[in-house]
Amino acid sequence: MDNETWTDGENGPVPTVAVVGRPNVGKSTLVNRILGRRAAVVQDQPGVTRDRIAYDAEWAGKNFSLVDTGGWEPDADGIGAAIAAQAELAMRTSDVIVFVLDARVGVTAADEQAVRILHRAKKPVILVANKADSEKQEADIAELWSLGLGQPRPLSALHGRGAGDLLDDIVEAFPEEPTGSLKEEGPHRIALVGRPNVGKSSLLNKLAGSARSVVDDAAGTTVDPVDSIVTIDDEDWTLVDTAGIRKRVKFASGAEYYASLRTQAAIESAEVAIVLLDASEPLSEQDQRVISQAVEAGRALVLAFNKWDLVDEDRRYYLEKEIDRELAQVAWAPRVNISALTGRSVQKMAIAARTALEGWTQRITTGELNKWISDLQAATPHPGRSGKIPKVLFASQVGIEPPRFVLFTTGPFDKQYQRFITRRLREDFGFTGSPIDLVIKPREPRESKKGRKR
Incomplete structure (x- = not known):
């Protein structure tokens, strides 16, 4: 797959700014401060942001792409290793790197290892000492000069202290010819989305040939997106199993609110959204909402009608009527009838995903x-x-x-x-x-x- 180019409409590529650092130093809070809105998920526990997520940003008349990353831990394993890989990838594909430390904690061993990688990146690096909420803390950050990344910038992302000066520094560091690159070659990303208990985790487990996700009859077992690289039809794909979407984000609360935000982020970071629908039940408003999310995010779309083993001739007749009536607006999306339980036609999803990707990248002279x-x-x-x-x-x-x-x-x-x-x-x-x-x-x-x- 060719590298994606992040462009400013008809004016060509815009600079890409990656915000990196170890977990819980305030990266997402800083991203929200720069954007002027609550876009990135902020929670007082490490590991909330899992993938690189790109947002359109602007300062002093300059447009750029702001990339939020998961916390970087050099010795992490499991999901932590995946977060670290995403952060390192953001370093390699960005034009400017904003490296965030916690001013109250100081430099840790993980920070020192990150600095060694940053020195090899050969990109402009802006060192930010976040959570510097007082002048006394600003005085304590002088030791950060020893990292060899230049002048440390004191900042309070939560209160906005120093944010304007930081943005001036970021814009000044932009190269004359930005790469606009956000990703490198690798498996295509597919987000498995749908309402609760429609069979997303069962499908992932069937494709992976192992229990990658917890499967339970209770709706809402999956809360966080889970990345898995699986082989479908002799091709590797990165599948993201997401929490079922019950309500609109603005009506959700608590854990469901964060799950909804992360599901939206999973859709936006994917190339293809495979929306699972329960073929044995009437199409619902929730199904329509999930489809709309994928379309509004501009993702390639495949509709997978799961639990086909439970569909008899009468149900097939009524289902076709429902599709003609309620899914006319996405008649262009490939459809696959599958059974995650029996494995029926699940390999055909790769063909449908490739078809959708071709349409998604098609160009007319x-x-x-x-x-x-x-x-x-x-x-x-x-x-x-x-x-x-x-x-x-x-x-x-x-x-x-x-x-x-x-x-x-x-x-x-x-x-x-x-x-x-x-x-x-x-x-x-x-x-x-x-x-x-x-x-x-x-x-x-x-x-x-x-x-x-x-």
């Missing part, structure tokens, strides 16, 4: 796209307004993952006509398994001679 849109308008023009018919002046595909199109037009386009264009894009080019992002940019009306100021 500018010349081909503009000829196509011209022919489409000639055959089926936009409905007229006051005798005028808005037209596309120029079209461009400005991105992939998911495919994103910008149409420069003579005027606003009706939502219905936008849906018509999207549908025809699918009919003529495919984009199977991927959302399509269509942006209309109407030309600004010229000022009349009467209204122009002299």
